Amino acid sequence: MWHRFDTDYSADGTLFSLKIDPPQLVDYLRILTTRTEGWVAIRELRIVESPLSTVLVAASGLAEPVYITHANDKSDRLFVLEKEGRIRVIKDGILSETPFLDLSTRVDTTFHNGLLGLAFSSSYAQNGHFYVSYVSADNQNTVSRFSAGPDPDIADPDSEQVVLAFHHPGVNHSVGTLAFGPLDGHLYIAVGDGKVFNLPDVTPYPQDPGSLLGKILRIDVESGVIPYAIPPGNPFVDAPGYAPELWALGLRNPWGIAFDHQTGALYIPDTGQHTIEEINFQPAASPGGQNYGWPIYEGPLPYLDAQAQQTEPFSLPVAHYSHADGCAIVGGAVVDSVFYFSDACLGLLWELRQGGSAWMASRIAKIERPISSIGRDHDGVIYATGYADGHIYRVVNPKCSTTK
Ligand SMILES: [Ca+2]
Numbered sequence: 001m002w003h004r005f006d007t008d009y010s011a012d013g014t015l016f017s018l019k020i021d022p023p024q025l026v027d028y029l030r031i032l033t034t035r036t037e038g039w040v041a042i043r044e045l046r047i048v049e050s051p052l053s054t055v056l057v058a059a060s061g062l063a064e065p066v067y068i069t070h071a072n073d074k075s076d077r078l079f080v081l082e083k084e085g086r087i088r089v090i091k092d093g094i095l096s097e098t099p100f101l102d103l104s105t106r107v108d109t110t111f112h113n114g115l116l117g118l119a120f121s122s123s124y125a126q127n128g129h130f131y132v133s134y135v136s137a138d139n140q141n142t143v144s145r146f147s148a149g150p151d152p153d154i155a156d157p158d159s160e161q162v163v164l165a166f167h168h169p170g171v172n173h174s175v176g177t178l179a180f181g182p183l184d185g186h187l188y189i190a191v192g193d194g195k196v197f198n199l200p201d202v203t204p205y206p207q208d209p210g211s212l213l214g215k216i217l218r219i220d221v222e223s224g225v226i227p228y229a230i231p232p233g234n235p236f237v238d239a240p241g242y243a244p245e246l247w248a249l250g251l252r253n254p255w256g257i258a259f260d261h262q263t264g265a266l267y268i269p270d271t272g273q274h275t276i277e278e279i280n281f282q283p284a285a286s287p288g289g290q291n292y293g294w295p296i297y298e299g300p301l302p303y304l305d306a307q308a309q310q311t312e313p314f315s316l317p318v319a320h321y322s323h324a325d326g327c328a329i330v331g332g333a334v335v336d337s338v339f340y341f342s343d344a345c346l347g348l349l350w351e352l353r354q355g356g357s358a359w360m361a362s363r364i365a366k367i368e369r370p371i372s373s374i375g376r377d378h379d380g381v382i383y384a385t386g387y388a389d390g391h392i393y394r395v396v397n398p399k400c401s402t403t404k
Contacts, residue, residue: 052364052365053349053364053365053395053396054365054395054396055349055365055367055384055393055394055395055396056393056394056396057391057392057393057394058090058093058383058391058392058393058394059078059080059090059093059094059095059391059392060095060389060390060391060392061095061390062080062082062088062095062385062390062391062392063082063083063084063086063390064082064083064084064114064372064387064388064390065080065081065082065083065088065372065373065385065386065387065390065392066081066082066083066114066115066116066372066373066385066387067080067081067116067117067118067177067372067373067375067385068080068081068373068375068383068385068392069118069119069120069375069376070120070376070377070378071120071124071125071130071378072120072121072122072124072125072378073120073124073125074125074378075152076091076092076377076378077089077090077091077153078090078091078375078377078383078392079100079118079120080385080392081115081116081117081118082115083109083114083115083116084104084107084109084114084115085102085103085104085105085106085107085109085114085115085134086099086100086101086102086103086104086115087099087100087101087102087115087118087132087155088100089153090392091153096153098153098154099154100153100154100155101132101146101154101155101157102157103115103132103134103157105137106134106136106137107134107135107136107137108134108135108136108137108138108139110171111171111172111197112171112172112173112174113134113135113168113171113172113174114134114135115132115133115134116133116134116135116174116175116176116177117131117132117133117134117143117175117176117177117178117189117190118130118131118132118133118178119131119178119179119180119187120180121180121222122180122182122185123222124148127222128147128148129145129146129147129222130145130146130147130148130155131143131144131145131146131163131178131187131221132144132146132178133175133176133177133178133189134175135168135174135175136165139167139168140165140166140167140168141164141165141166141167141168141174141175141191141212141213142162142164142165142175143162143163143164143165143175143178143187143189144160144161144162144163145159145160145161145163145221146159146160146161147159161226161227162227163219163221163227163228164189164217164219164227164228164245166212168194169194169196169203169213170194170195170196170197170203171196171197172192172195172197172253173192173193173194173195173213173214173252173253174191174192174194175189175190175191175192176189176190176191176192176253176254176255176256177189177190177254177255177256177257177258177331178190179257179258179259179266180259181218181259181264181266182259182260182261182264183264183284184231184233185220185222186218186219186220186221186231187218187219187220187221187228188216188217188218188247188257188259188266189216189217189218189219189245190216190251190254190255190256190257190268191212191213191214191215191216191217191251191254192213192214192251192252192253192254192255193205193206193213193214193251193252193253193294194213194214195252195253201273202273202295202304206249206250206251206252206294206295207249207250207291207295207296209236209239209241209242209243209246209249210241210242210243211243212243212245212246214249214250214251214252214294215243215245215246215247215248215249215251216246216247216248216251216254216257216268217243217245217246217247218231218234218245218246218247218288219231219245230244230245233287233288234246234247234288235247235287235288235289236289246288247288247289248268248282248288248289248290248291248292249290249291249292250290250291250292250293250294250296250314250315251268251270251292251294252270252271252272252273252294252295253270253271253328254268254269254270254271255269255271255328255329255330255331255373256269256329256330256331256332256341256373256374257269257331257332258331258332258333258334258339259334260284260334260337260339261334262336262337263283263284263337264284265281265282265283265284265334265337266281266282266286267279267280267281267331267332267334267339267352268280268281268282268292269329269330269331269332269341270292270294270317270329271328271329272298272299272320272323272328272329273295273298273303274298274323275298275299275301275322275323276298276299276300276301276320276321276322276323277299277320277321277322277323277325277326277327277328277329277343278298278299278300278317278319278320278329279317279318279319279320279329279331279339279341279352279361280292280315280317280318281318281354281359290315291312291313291314291315292314292315292317293314293315293316296308296309296312296314297309297314297316299316299317299320300316300317300320318352318354318359319352319359319361321361325343325346325348325363326343326344326345326346326348327343327344327345327346328343328344328345329341329342329343329344330342330343330344330371330372330373330374331373331374332373332374333374333375333376333382333383334376335376335380335382336380337353337354338351338352338353339351339352339353340352340374340376340382340395341374342367342371342373342374342384343371344370344371344372344387345370346366346368347366347367347368347369347370347371347384348363348365348366348367349363349364349365349366349367349371349374349384349395350362350363350364351364365395367384367386367393369386369387369388369389369391370386370387370388371384371385371386371387371393372385372386372387373385381394381395382394382395383395
């Protein structure tokens with residue numbers, strides 16, 4: 001924030017009050033005092049208070065939680081993914097002993113592999129369908145449909161119908177977040193670039209139009225077509241060499257994509273390599289087909305292939321931060337058209353909001369633990385999953401329209 005007091009009259013003892021909007025944590029405040037012929041423009045500036053969010057522990061005892069969401073059924077339950085393969089239920093603030101679903105015998109958990117995505121059908125209360133993503137024991141990026149059981153807190157483990165399965169070459173940056181488009185009802189699948197731990201960091205897949213890695217996919221899983229239908233409006237349905245499932249290309253590990261359910265817009269965080277973490281934005285009217293640049297660009301900066309930088313159109317992020325503020329961005333939830341996200345290293349909680357054509361990212365809390373994801377409940381309360389300590393953190397945000 002920058003403010004010049006050149007239109008304010010000052011004299012000894014004058015107190016200026018300056019609102020920090022939006023509220024944010026401040027690590028440094030730099031004041032430039034300029035002495036002119038007859039007077040001093042600024043003598044002192046103090047931050048009296050900063051109305052930040054408070055973070056409370058809402059639940060504990062989870063094993064490597066990586067995602068949190070709700071079921072669109074107004075049941076006041078939270079569903080938490082444990083990386084090893086379990087979906088746990090938090091009901092009325094109590095973590096249920098019995099998992100909602102236990103896929104630990106079907107899931108590979110090497111390094112970053114595991115059970116990583118969960119999305120409930122918008123008609124879950126009627127059809128009982130929900131979808132998970134995981135890396136299978138035989139190294140397949142897998143998206144499956146499951147069905148609810150007679151007990152609403154325990155799903156049917158034998159109801160698995162594999163929707164999509166394709167080879168995962170690595171042990172991180174695999175199939176990840178699942179999200180239903182609020183306007184089209186289709187399933188969006190965020191897939192990492194298939195990076196192989198300890199091997200050269202750049203894979204060819206994000207720019208390979210025939211590969212499903214390093215992409216966002218869009219498929220129709222509720223049309224009755226088994227295993228799924230390609231939506232006719234997908235951007236590359238008729239493009240030779242392109243997988244028809246593709247919605248967007250050029251991503252490294254888009255962990256925590258999230259829709260704005262009020263507007264239909266989509267936020268796409270993408271983890272950077274050594275320098276930049278980024279957030280991309282698609283308005284609701286987007287036809288898809290964007291190329292988000294990796295590995296030609298890392299954030300807004302050129303990374304590889306100078307020739308491609310000259311010739312190809314790429315979509316650059318609307319916001320980014322450097323590794324001074326973290327190491328890996330984790331999304332994401334949207335409440336009142338504000339995108340909330342965090343970071344796997346420093347555990348800062350951020351918000352991103354649009355004002356006209358500009359974007360403003362603000363730090364609103366320090367959790368100071370490794371955070372694996374940000375999610376929300378049905379009422380718009382924001383949660384963070386503490387990967388290492390097994391806590392679920394609830395964010396009490398003075399600016400959120402809904403708190404409880
Ligand atoms: Ca990018």
